[in-house]
Amino acid sequence: MKRVLVTGMGMVTAIGNNVSENHRSLRLGRTGISKTAHFDSHYASLLPFGECEHSNEELKKSLGLAESTGYTRTCLLAEKAFSEAIESAQLTSAQLSEYDTALISASTVGGMCLTDQLYEDANLKSDGSEYLESYSSASHTLKLIKKYGIRGFNDTINTACSSSANAILLGARLIRSGRAKRVIVGGADSLAKYTVNGFNALKILSEFPCKPFDENRDGLNLGEGAAYLVLEAEEMAGGKQVYAEIKGFGNANDAHHPSAMSDEAVGAIRSMRQAVESAGMGYEAIDYVNAHGTGTPNNDAVELFGLSQLFEKIPFYSSTKAYTGHTLGAAGAVEAIFSILSIVHSEVFPNLHTVSPIAPEPPVGSLIRNHPVNYVLSNSFGFGGNCTSLVLGRA
Incomplete structure (x- = not known):
C-alpha cells in the first residue's frame, strides 16, 4: 500500500495569515476570537467570532485579483491558503495540470456567504450581479481549477464540520489505490449570515470566547478560514521536505x-x-x-x-x-x-x-x-x- 506524505501546507485563520503566523499564535496561546471588523450582521456587535484579519479588498489586492470578478470571501480565503500550499510543496504549473493531480476541497456555506446578494439575485431584485455563478458550495473549487489549470479528478465535499477531514480522507484513498499520485486537499468557509443565523437558532453560540471541556461551557464561536495540504505518493516526494504522513x-x-x-x-x-x-x-x-x-x-x-x-x-x-x-x-x-x-x-x-x-x-x-x-x-x-x-x- 502506497504511503501518503504531506509535502505542502497553507492556511489562513483568525490567528494568522499563513502557517507560520498560525504556529506563532498557538505557541503564545493567543486567541483570534473577538468582535468583527468586516462581517456585516446584526450579531456582529453582539457576539464574538473568529474573523480573518484582512478585508475582501485587501485580500484581492494581495492575491493579484483586484480586477477579477465573482470572487466571494470564501473564494478569496481558499485562494490565499491554496497558493501557500502549492508554493510550500514546490509544485509547478505543469504538475498542477497533470491528470494524476487531483483537487478535493470542502465547504459548508460556499458562496452563500453573500446571503443578501443571493436573495436579491434569486428574487430578481437586482439586474444580475457578478456573483451569479458564485453561490454554490463548489464555486471556490471551480475558481481554483480555472486559475491553476487543474485537469485531474476534482470534487467538493459538504459533510458539515467534517467536510475537509473527509477531503483529506478521500485524497489519501486516491493515492493509496493508485488513482492519483498527488492530491491537494482542504477546505474554506467564511462568516455568513446564513450560518450565523442558523447556529443562533439552535442556541449554541456563546456570548464569550468558547471554553471547550469546561464545566461552564455554554456554546461555540463561529470562525472563518481556509487550509490546504498537498498529499503525494512517496515516489513523488523526491527530495522535498516531508511534514507528516497520513497514517489512518x-x-x-x-x-x-x-x-x-x-x-x-x-x-x-x-x-x-x-x-x-x-x-x-x-x-x-x-x-x-x-x-x-x-x-x-x-x-x-x-x-x-x-x-x-x-x-x-x-x-x-x-x-x-x-x-x-x-x-x-x-x-x-x-x-x-x-x-x-x-x-x-x-x-x-x-x-x-x-x-x-x-x-x-x-x-x-x-x-x-x-x-x-x-x-x-x-x-x-x-x-x-x-x-x-x-x-x-x-x-
Missing part, C-alpha cells in the same frame, strides 16, 4: 440527530477506532488528540466519553477551536495542519479558557515543548452524525 482514517455516522451526537458516541467511537486500526497501531501509540471540542455541552461530553471507551488512559488532548472559532467546512484541514505542527515541532498546544474541567483528565492547560509527538488523532464531528478521524504521523 475513519468515517462513520451515528444518524442520531440533525445537530447533536448520540450520548453513546456511536459514530465518534467507530470513526476513531477505524482511524487507529487502519494506521496499524495500538491506542497507546497516540501521543496527542486534537479534539473536535466545540465548547457545546453535547459535543464535549460525548467526545470525552468516546475517548474513555477506547483509551485505557486518555493521552494529551486539547481543542484549538478556542483560537480560531469553529471554521466549519475548513475545520478538519485547519486542525490537521495544527496536528502536523505538533508533530514537526514536538509541541502540544494548550486548550484555552478551561478553568473547571469536566473530566478527571483535564485538557492540556499550557504549552508543552520538547515532547516527542509521533502520532496525532485529529477528530472532526459534524452535524447529522458525520464523524471523521485522522491519524497523522511523523514521516
